[in-house]
Amino acid sequence: MTQQWSAPTADGPVHATVPVPGSKSITNRALVLAAIAAGPSTLNAPLRSRDTLLMAAALRSLGVGVEDGPDGSWSVTPAPLRGPVDVDCGLAGTVMRFLPPAAALAAGDVRFDGDEHARVRPMGTILDGLRGLGVDVEGDALPFTLRGKGGVPGGEVTIDASASSQFVSGLLLSGARYEGGVTVRHVGPPVPSLPHIEMTVATLRAAGVTVTVGENVWRVEPGPIAGRVWDVEPDLSNATPFLAAAAVTGGSVTIPGWPAETTQPGGAARDLFTRLGCEVVTDERGLTVRGPERLTGIDVDLRDESELTPTVVALAALADGPSRIRGVAHIRGHETDRIAALVAEVNRLGGAAAETADGLTIDPRPLRGGQWQAYADHRMATAGAIIGLVVPGVTVDDIASTGKTIPDFPGMWSAMLGAR
Ligand SMILES: O=C(O)C1=C[C@@H](OP(=O)(O)O)[C@@H](O)[C@H](O)C1
Ligand SMILES: C=C(OP(=O)(O)O)C(=O)O
Numbered sequence: 001m002t003q004q005w006s007a008p009t010a011d012g013p014v015h016a017t018v019p020v021p022g023s024k025s026i027t028n029r030a031l032v033l034a035a036i037a038a039g040p041s042t043l044n045a046p047l048r049s050r051d052t053l054l055m056a057a058a059l060r061s062l063g064v065g066v067e068d069g070p071d072g073s074w075s076v077t078p079a080p081l082r083g084p085v086d087v088d089c090g091l092a093g094t095v096m097r098f099l100p101p102a103a104a105l106a107a108g109d110v111r112f113d114g115d116e117h118a119r120v121r122p123m124g125t126i127l128d129g130l131r132g133l134g135v136d137v138e139g140d141a142l143p144f145t146l147r148g149k150g151g152v153p154g155g156e157v158t159i160d161a162s163a164s165s166q167f168v169s170g171l172l173l174s175g176a177r178y179e180g181g182v183t184v185r186h187v188g189p190p191v192p193s194l195p196h197i198e199m200t201v202a203t204l205r206a207a208g209v210t211v212t213v214g215e216n217v218w219r220v221e222p223g224p225i226a227g228r229v230w231d232v233e234p235d236l237s238n239a240t241p242f243l244a245a246a247a248v249t250g251g252s253v254t255i256p257g258w259p260a261e262t263t264q265p266g267g268a269a270r271d272l273f274t275r276l277g278c279e280v281v282t283d284e285r286g287l288t289v290r291g292p293e294r295l296t297g298i299d300v301d302l303r304d305e306s307e308l309t310p311t312v313v314a315l316a317a318l319a320d321g322p323s324r325i326r327g328v329a330h331i332r333g334h335e336t337d338r339i340a341a342l343v344a345e346v347n348r349l350g351g352a353a354a355e356t357a358d359g360l361t362i363d364p365r366p367l368r369g370g371q372w373q374a375y376a377d378h379r380m381a382t383a384g385a386i387i388g389l390v391v392p393g394v395t396v397d398d399i400a401s402t403g404k405t406i407p408d409f410p411g412m413w414s415a416m417l418g419a420r
Pocket of ligand 1: 025026093094163164165166192196197306307330
Protein backbone atom coordinates (compact mmCIF):
# COMPACT_ATOMS: atom_id res chain seq x y z
CA MET A 1 0.00 0.00 0.00
CA THR A 2 1.47 3.37 -0.97
CA GLN A 3 0.76 6.64 0.75
CA GLN A 4 1.14 10.12 -0.84
CA TRP A 5 2.94 12.49 1.47
CA SER A 6 3.38 16.24 1.12
CA ALA A 7 6.91 16.82 2.33
CA PRO A 8 6.82 19.60 4.95
CA THR A 9 8.84 22.73 4.16
CA ALA A 10 10.93 24.08 7.02
CA ASP A 11 9.97 27.67 7.84
CA GLY A 12 13.42 28.41 9.22
CA PRO A 13 16.55 26.67 10.45
CA VAL A 14 15.75 23.27 12.01
CA HIS A 15 16.98 22.94 15.60
CA ALA A 16 16.27 19.56 17.21
CA THR A 17 17.54 16.57 19.11
CA VAL A 18 16.43 13.38 17.39
CA PRO A 19 16.83 9.97 19.06
CA VAL A 20 16.97 7.37 16.26
CA PRO A 21 15.90 3.71 16.56
CA GLY A 22 18.33 0.78 16.58
CA SER A 23 20.54 -0.35 13.73
CA LYS A 24 18.94 -2.65 11.18
CA SER A 25 22.28 -4.25 10.38
CA ILE A 26 23.19 -4.96 14.01
CA THR A 27 19.68 -6.14 14.95
CA ASN A 28 19.42 -8.66 12.11
CA ARG A 29 22.95 -10.01 12.69
CA ALA A 30 22.23 -10.43 16.41
CA LEU A 31 18.88 -12.16 15.68
CA VAL A 32 20.50 -14.71 13.36
CA LEU A 33 23.38 -15.47 15.73
CA ALA A 34 21.03 -15.66 18.72
CA ALA A 35 18.79 -18.12 16.84
CA ILE A 36 21.61 -20.61 16.19
CA ALA A 37 23.54 -20.01 19.44
CA ALA A 38 24.20 -22.55 22.17
CA GLY A 39 22.09 -20.65 24.73
CA PRO A 40 19.57 -17.84 25.11
CA SER A 41 20.27 -14.20 24.18
CA THR A 42 18.74 -10.79 24.78
CA LEU A 43 18.70 -7.91 22.31
CA ASN A 44 18.47 -4.53 24.05
CA ALA A 45 17.03 -1.62 22.03
CA PRO A 46 16.63 -3.67 18.84
CA LEU A 47 15.15 -2.05 15.75
CA ARG A 48 11.50 -2.98 15.29
CA SER A 49 10.75 -2.14 11.70
CA ARG A 50 9.67 -4.16 8.69
CA ASP A 51 13.12 -5.67 8.00
CA THR A 52 13.69 -6.87 11.56
CA LEU A 53 10.08 -7.91 12.22
CA LEU A 54 10.28 -10.10 9.11
CA MET A 55 13.52 -11.65 10.41
CA ALA A 56 11.95 -12.30 13.84
CA ALA A 57 8.81 -13.78 12.23
CA ALA A 58 10.86 -16.08 10.01
CA LEU A 59 12.94 -17.33 12.94
CA ARG A 60 9.78 -17.97 14.97
CA SER A 61 8.30 -20.02 12.15
CA LEU A 62 11.53 -22.08 12.07
CA GLY A 63 11.00 -22.92 15.76
CA VAL A 64 13.09 -20.24 17.52
CA GLY A 65 11.62 -18.38 20.49
CA VAL A 66 11.65 -14.60 19.95
CA GLU A 67 9.74 -12.90 22.74
CA ASP A 68 8.99 -9.24 23.37
CA GLY A 69 10.32 -7.90 26.66
CA PRO A 70 8.41 -5.13 28.52
CA ASP A 71 11.31 -2.70 27.85
CA GLY A 72 11.30 -3.19 24.07
CA SER A 73 13.99 -5.88 24.24
CA TRP A 74 13.83 -9.23 22.45
CA SER A 75 14.58 -12.52 24.26
CA VAL A 76 15.74 -15.21 21.88
CA THR A 77 15.65 -18.91 22.76
CA PRO A 78 17.39 -21.05 20.18
CA ALA A 79 15.93 -24.38 19.06
CA PRO A 80 16.72 -26.91 16.33
CA LEU A 81 15.41 -25.32 13.12
CA ARG A 82 12.68 -27.18 11.27
CA GLY A 83 10.66 -26.94 8.06
CA PRO A 84 8.52 -26.98 6.09
CA VAL A 85 8.31 -23.22 6.38
CA ASP A 86 7.54 -20.26 4.07
CA VAL A 87 9.72 -17.21 4.69
CA ASP A 88 8.68 -13.70 3.59
CA CYS A 89 11.81 -11.60 3.00
CA GLY A 90 9.90 -8.44 2.12
CA LEU A 91 12.52 -6.26 0.46
CA ALA A 92 15.17 -6.92 3.12
CA GLY A 93 18.64 -7.78 1.83
CA THR A 94 19.60 -8.83 5.34
CA VAL A 95 16.75 -11.38 5.46
CA MET A 96 17.19 -12.78 1.94
CA ARG A 97 21.03 -13.07 2.34
CA PHE A 98 21.53 -13.78 6.08
CA LEU A 99 18.69 -16.23 6.74
CA PRO A 100 19.19 -18.89 4.02
CA PRO A 101 22.65 -19.95 5.33
CA ALA A 102 21.07 -20.40 8.80
CA ALA A 103 17.89 -22.02 7.44
CA ALA A 104 20.10 -24.51 5.57
CA LEU A 105 20.69 -26.07 9.01
CA ALA A 106 16.97 -26.89 9.28
CA ALA A 107 15.42 -30.31 8.91
CA GLY A 108 12.83 -29.83 6.15
CA ASP A 109 12.11 -27.48 3.25
CA VAL A 110 12.36 -23.72 3.67
CA ARG A 111 10.81 -21.67 0.87
CA PHE A 112 11.82 -18.00 0.50
CA ASP A 113 9.92 -15.26 -1.34
CA GLY A 114 9.55 -11.50 -1.06
CA ASP A 115 8.24 -8.29 -2.61
CA GLU A 116 8.10 -7.79 -6.35
CA HIS A 117 11.23 -5.57 -6.16
CA ALA A 118 12.99 -8.24 -4.07
CA ARG A 119 12.65 -10.81 -6.84
CA VAL A 120 15.12 -8.88 -9.00
CA ARG A 121 17.75 -8.36 -6.28
CA PRO A 122 20.95 -10.41 -6.85
CA MET A 123 20.84 -13.79 -5.07
CA GLY A 124 22.54 -16.28 -7.43
CA THR A 125 26.02 -15.78 -5.92
CA ILE A 126 25.05 -16.72 -2.37
CA LEU A 127 22.79 -19.58 -3.47
CA ASP A 128 25.67 -21.01 -5.56
CA GLY A 129 27.92 -20.48 -2.53
CA LEU A 130 25.52 -22.56 -0.43
CA ARG A 131 25.47 -25.29 -3.09
CA GLY A 132 29.28 -25.32 -2.91
CA LEU A 133 29.01 -25.91 0.85
CA GLY A 134 26.74 -28.93 0.37
CA VAL A 135 23.27 -27.37 0.56
CA ASP A 136 20.48 -28.52 -1.76
CA VAL A 137 18.97 -25.32 -3.26
CA GLU A 138 16.22 -25.03 -5.88
CA GLY A 139 16.22 -21.68 -7.71
CA ASP A 140 18.62 -18.81 -8.38
CA ALA A 141 16.61 -15.81 -7.14
CA LEU A 142 13.51 -15.25 -5.03
CA PRO A 143 11.43 -17.40 -4.87
CA PHE A 144 13.75 -20.31 -4.03
CA THR A 145 13.66 -23.37 -1.77
CA LEU A 146 16.27 -24.93 0.51
CA ARG A 147 15.87 -28.66 1.04
CA GLY A 148 17.26 -28.79 4.58
CA LYS A 149 18.80 -32.00 5.89
CA GLY A 150 19.42 -30.83 9.46
CA GLY A 151 23.10 -30.00 8.92
CA VAL A 152 25.57 -28.51 6.43
CA PRO A 153 29.00 -29.96 5.51
CA GLY A 154 30.58 -26.50 4.94
CA GLY A 155 34.14 -26.03 3.69
CA GLU A 156 35.57 -23.55 1.20
CA VAL A 157 33.80 -21.53 -1.51
CA THR A 158 34.98 -18.94 -4.01
CA ILE A 159 32.42 -16.29 -4.93
CA ASP A 160 32.29 -12.93 -6.71
CA ALA A 161 30.85 -10.65 -4.00
CA SER A 162 31.17 -7.42 -5.99
CA ALA A 163 27.37 -7.12 -6.19
CA SER A 164 26.89 -7.19 -2.39
CA SER A 165 28.91 -7.58 0.79
CA GLN A 166 25.88 -9.39 2.20
CA PHE A 167 26.88 -12.56 0.27
CA VAL A 168 30.03 -12.76 2.40
CA SER A 169 28.33 -11.71 5.64
CA GLY A 170 25.53 -14.23 5.17
CA LEU A 171 27.86 -17.19 4.69
CA LEU A 172 30.10 -16.16 7.60
CA LEU A 173 27.26 -15.63 10.08
CA SER A 174 26.17 -19.28 10.09
CA GLY A 175 29.51 -20.85 9.17
CA ALA A 176 30.47 -21.80 12.73
CA ARG A 177 27.51 -24.21 12.75
CA TYR A 178 28.68 -26.01 9.60
CA GLU A 179 30.62 -29.25 10.14
CA GLY A 180 33.81 -27.92 8.53
CA GLY A 181 33.18 -24.24 9.29
CA VAL A 182 33.41 -21.98 6.27
CA THR A 183 36.10 -20.26 4.20
CA VAL A 184 34.82 -17.60 1.79
CA ARG A 185 37.18 -16.39 -0.90
CA HIS A 186 36.24 -13.39 -3.05
CA VAL A 187 37.45 -13.14 -6.65
CA GLY A 188 36.29 -10.22 -8.81
CA PRO A 189 35.92 -6.42 -8.68
CA PRO A 190 36.18 -4.89 -5.17
CA VAL A 191 33.62 -5.95 -2.55
CA PRO A 192 31.38 -2.97 -1.63
CA SER A 193 30.30 -1.96 1.88
CA LEU A 194 33.37 -3.50 3.58
CA PRO A 195 32.51 -1.98 7.01
CA HIS A 196 29.48 -4.26 6.98
CA ILE A 197 31.77 -7.30 6.67
CA GLU A 198 33.87 -5.91 9.53
CA MET A 199 30.62 -5.64 11.49
CA THR A 200 29.90 -9.31 10.76
CA VAL A 201 33.38 -10.37 11.88
CA ALA A 202 33.15 -8.25 15.05
CA THR A 203 29.68 -9.66 15.83
CA LEU A 204 30.88 -13.26 15.39
CA ARG A 205 33.94 -12.66 17.58
CA ALA A 206 31.73 -11.08 20.25
CA ALA A 207 29.81 -14.40 20.27
CA GLY A 208 33.00 -16.38 20.84
CA VAL A 209 33.50 -17.52 17.25
CA THR A 210 37.02 -17.74 15.80
CA VAL A 211 37.31 -15.74 12.58
CA THR A 212 40.45 -15.05 10.56
CA VAL A 213 40.55 -12.38 7.89
CA GLY A 214 42.98 -12.20 4.98
CA GLU A 215 43.05 -10.33 1.68
CA ASN A 216 39.62 -11.12 0.19
CA VAL A 217 39.35 -14.29 2.27
CA TRP A 218 37.48 -14.96 5.50
CA ARG A 219 37.62 -18.14 7.62
CA VAL A 220 35.11 -19.09 10.34
CA GLU A 221 36.09 -22.07 12.48
CA PRO A 222 33.38 -24.59 13.42
CA GLY A 223 32.24 -24.34 17.02
CA PRO A 224 29.50 -23.10 19.32
CA ILE A 225 28.07 -19.59 19.08
CA ALA A 226 27.62 -18.10 22.55
CA GLY A 227 24.29 -16.70 23.65
CA ARG A 228 24.75 -13.20 25.09
CA VAL A 229 23.30 -9.75 25.64
CA TRP A 230 23.43 -7.57 22.52
CA ASP A 231 23.18 -3.79 23.04
CA VAL A 232 22.04 -2.43 19.69
CA GLU A 233 23.52 0.95 18.63
CA PRO A 234 21.29 3.62 17.04
CA ASP A 235 21.10 3.29 13.25
CA LEU A 236 23.62 5.86 12.03
CA SER A 237 22.57 5.59 8.38
CA ASN A 238 18.99 6.36 9.38
CA ALA A 239 20.32 9.32 11.37
CA THR A 240 21.59 10.98 8.20
CA PRO A 241 18.28 12.36 6.82
CA PHE A 242 17.75 14.12 10.17
CA LEU A 243 21.31 15.48 10.19
CA ALA A 244 20.68 16.58 6.61
CA ALA A 245 17.75 18.68 7.85
CA ALA A 246 20.26 20.79 9.77
CA ALA A 247 22.59 20.87 6.78
CA VAL A 248 20.03 22.20 4.29
CA THR A 249 18.31 24.73 6.57
CA GLY A 250 21.36 26.15 8.35
CA GLY A 251 20.07 24.67 11.62
CA SER A 252 21.53 22.20 14.09
CA VAL A 253 20.48 18.61 14.77
CA THR A 254 21.85 16.35 17.51
CA ILE A 255 21.66 12.56 17.49
CA PRO A 256 22.01 11.27 21.07
CA GLY A 257 23.88 8.03 21.75
CA TRP A 258 26.26 8.36 18.77
CA PRO A 259 28.85 5.63 19.48
CA ALA A 260 32.49 6.69 19.95
CA GLU A 261 33.51 3.73 17.81
CA THR A 262 31.40 1.76 15.38
CA THR A 263 31.53 -0.61 12.44
CA GLN A 264 28.39 1.03 11.00
CA PRO A 265 29.16 2.78 7.71
CA GLY A 266 26.96 5.62 8.95
CA GLY A 267 29.95 6.55 11.11
CA ALA A 268 31.29 8.20 7.94
CA ALA A 269 28.54 10.85 8.31
CA ARG A 270 30.95 12.88 10.42
CA ASP A 271 33.41 13.23 7.54
CA LEU A 272 30.76 13.56 4.82
CA PHE A 273 28.84 16.40 6.48
CA THR A 274 32.13 18.21 7.16
CA ARG A 275 33.10 17.93 3.50
CA LEU A 276 29.70 19.33 2.49
CA GLY A 277 30.51 22.45 4.52
CA CYS A 278 28.80 21.65 7.84
CA GLU A 279 30.24 21.89 11.32
CA VAL A 280 30.20 18.51 13.09
CA VAL A 281 30.71 18.22 16.85
CA THR A 282 30.62 15.22 19.16
CA ASP A 283 30.17 15.78 22.89
CA GLU A 284 28.23 14.32 25.81
CA ARG A 285 24.95 15.16 24.04
CA GLY A 286 25.80 13.04 20.99
CA LEU A 287 26.74 14.07 17.45
CA THR A 288 25.60 17.48 16.25
CA VAL A 289 25.60 18.80 12.69
CA ARG A 290 25.32 22.57 12.15
CA GLY A 291 24.43 23.63 8.66
CA PRO A 292 26.28 26.32 6.73
CA GLU A 293 24.90 29.28 4.79
CA ARG A 294 25.40 27.29 1.54
CA LEU A 295 26.41 23.64 1.09
CA THR A 296 29.46 22.91 -1.04
CA GLY A 297 29.49 20.19 -3.70
CA ILE A 298 31.37 16.95 -3.03
CA ASP A 299 33.45 14.49 -5.07
CA VAL A 300 33.38 11.24 -3.11
CA ASP A 301 33.83 7.48 -3.38
CA LEU A 302 30.97 5.92 -1.38
CA ARG A 303 31.81 2.25 -2.04
CA ASP A 304 32.31 1.58 1.69
CA GLU A 305 29.22 3.46 2.82
CA SER A 306 27.03 3.02 -0.25
CA GLU A 307 23.76 3.00 1.72
CA LEU A 308 24.36 6.71 2.40
CA THR A 309 24.18 7.55 -1.33
CA PRO A 310 20.53 8.77 -1.39
CA THR A 311 21.16 11.19 1.50
CA VAL A 312 24.38 12.48 -0.07
CA VAL A 313 22.64 12.97 -3.43
CA ALA A 314 19.80 14.94 -1.80
CA LEU A 315 22.39 17.22 -0.19
CA ALA A 316 24.42 17.51 -3.39
CA ALA A 317 21.29 18.48 -5.33
CA LEU A 318 20.95 21.49 -2.99
CA ALA A 319 24.64 22.43 -2.97
CA ASP A 320 26.31 25.43 -4.60
CA GLY A 321 28.88 23.48 -6.61
CA PRO A 322 29.00 20.34 -8.75
CA SER A 323 29.19 16.87 -7.13
CA ARG A 324 30.30 13.44 -8.23
CA ILE A 325 29.51 10.16 -6.42
CA ARG A 326 31.79 7.25 -7.38
CA GLY A 327 32.30 3.58 -6.47
CA VAL A 328 28.63 2.59 -6.12
CA ALA A 329 27.82 0.62 -9.29
CA HIS A 330 26.33 -2.14 -7.10
CA ILE A 331 23.54 0.10 -5.73
CA ARG A 332 21.70 -0.64 -8.98
CA GLY A 333 20.87 -3.89 -7.09
CA HIS A 334 19.68 -2.24 -3.86
CA GLU A 335 15.96 -1.80 -3.10
CA THR A 336 15.69 -0.28 -6.58
CA ASP A 337 18.28 0.79 -9.17
CA ARG A 338 19.28 3.73 -6.99
CA ILE A 339 21.52 5.36 -9.59
CA ALA A 340 18.73 5.49 -12.18
CA ALA A 341 16.11 6.43 -9.56
CA LEU A 342 18.13 9.29 -8.04
CA VAL A 343 18.98 10.74 -11.44
CA ALA A 344 15.35 10.53 -12.60
CA GLU A 345 13.92 12.14 -9.46
CA VAL A 346 16.49 14.95 -9.15
CA ASN A 347 15.93 15.79 -12.82
CA ARG A 348 12.13 15.63 -12.47
CA LEU A 349 12.43 18.54 -9.99
CA GLY A 350 14.51 20.55 -12.47
CA GLY A 351 17.97 19.36 -11.36
CA ALA A 352 20.87 18.31 -13.55
CA ALA A 353 21.98 14.81 -12.57
CA ALA A 354 23.51 12.20 -14.87
CA GLU A 355 24.39 8.52 -14.52
CA THR A 356 28.00 7.37 -14.76
CA ALA A 357 29.22 3.77 -14.88
CA ASP A 358 29.79 3.65 -11.12
CA GLY A 359 27.69 6.49 -9.73
CA LEU A 360 26.31 9.88 -10.74
CA THR A 361 27.08 13.55 -11.21
CA ILE A 362 24.94 16.46 -10.03
CA ASP A 363 25.30 20.05 -11.21
CA PRO A 364 23.76 22.88 -9.19
CA ARG A 365 20.35 24.04 -10.47
CA PRO A 366 17.42 25.64 -8.63
CA LEU A 367 14.85 22.90 -7.93
CA ARG A 368 11.06 23.21 -8.14
CA GLY A 369 8.26 21.27 -6.46
CA GLY A 370 6.78 18.12 -7.96
CA GLN A 371 6.36 14.44 -7.29
CA TRP A 372 9.36 12.50 -5.96
CA GLN A 373 8.97 8.78 -6.56
CA ALA A 374 10.30 6.40 -3.93
CA TYR A 375 10.28 3.16 -5.99
CA ALA A 376 9.32 1.33 -2.73
CA ASP A 377 12.77 2.32 -1.42
CA HIS A 378 12.97 3.75 2.11
CA ARG A 379 16.11 5.79 1.37
CA MET A 380 14.65 7.24 -1.84
CA ALA A 381 11.68 8.39 0.27
CA THR A 382 13.87 10.05 2.91
CA ALA A 383 15.95 11.74 0.19
CA GLY A 384 12.72 13.31 -1.14
CA ALA A 385 11.87 14.50 2.39
CA ILE A 386 15.25 16.25 2.68
CA ILE A 387 14.76 18.14 -0.57
CA GLY A 388 11.18 19.00 0.39
CA LEU A 389 12.41 20.88 3.46
CA VAL A 390 13.68 23.72 1.24
CA VAL A 391 11.84 23.16 -2.05
CA PRO A 392 8.11 23.90 -1.60
CA GLY A 393 5.59 21.53 -3.16
CA VAL A 394 7.49 18.21 -3.09
CA THR A 395 5.28 15.14 -2.61
CA VAL A 396 6.71 11.67 -1.96
CA ASP A 397 4.60 8.95 -3.55
CA ASP A 398 5.29 6.16 -1.02
CA ILE A 399 6.34 7.44 2.38
CA ALA A 400 5.23 4.13 3.92
CA SER A 401 8.32 2.55 2.34
CA THR A 402 10.33 4.17 5.16
CA GLY A 403 8.81 1.53 7.47
CA LYS A 404 11.45 -0.85 6.11
CA THR A 405 13.95 0.49 8.62
CA ILE A 406 12.22 3.32 10.56
CA PRO A 407 8.97 2.54 12.40
CA ASP A 408 7.48 6.07 12.16
CA PHE A 409 9.47 8.30 9.84
CA PRO A 410 6.65 10.85 9.17
CA GLY A 411 6.06 11.21 12.93
CA MET A 412 9.76 11.63 13.66
CA TRP A 413 10.09 14.17 10.84
CA SER A 414 7.14 16.30 12.11
CA ALA A 415 8.43 16.06 15.70
CA MET A 416 11.82 17.31 14.51
CA LEU A 417 10.20 20.25 12.68
CA GLY A 418 7.91 21.01 15.60
CA ALA A 419 10.90 21.11 17.94
CA ARG A 420 12.07 24.53 16.69
O1 LIG B 1 25.25 -6.16 5.83
C1 LIG B 1 24.44 -5.22 5.93
O2 LIG B 1 23.75 -5.06 6.96
C2 LIG B 1 24.30 -4.30 4.80
C3 LIG B 1 25.24 -4.31 3.79
C4 LIG B 1 25.21 -3.37 2.66
O3 LIG B 1 24.76 -4.09 1.52
P1 LIG B 1 25.57 -4.06 0.10
O4 LIG B 1 26.89 -4.66 0.32
O5 LIG B 1 24.67 -4.85 -0.79
O6 LIG B 1 25.66 -2.61 -0.28
C5 LIG B 1 24.28 -2.18 2.93
O7 LIG B 1 24.14 -1.39 1.78
C6 LIG B 1 22.96 -2.68 3.45
O8 LIG B 1 22.09 -1.59 3.69
C7 LIG B 1 23.15 -3.38 4.79
C1 LIG C 1 20.67 -1.50 0.76
C2 LIG C 1 19.90 -1.42 1.84
O1 LIG C 1 19.17 -2.42 2.40
P1 LIG C 1 19.21 -4.01 2.34
O2 LIG C 1 19.60 -4.46 3.72
O3 LIG C 1 17.82 -4.41 2.00
O4 LIG C 1 20.22 -4.42 1.29
C3 LIG C 1 19.70 -0.13 2.55
O5 LIG C 1 19.09 -0.16 3.65
O6 LIG C 1 20.15 0.93 2.06
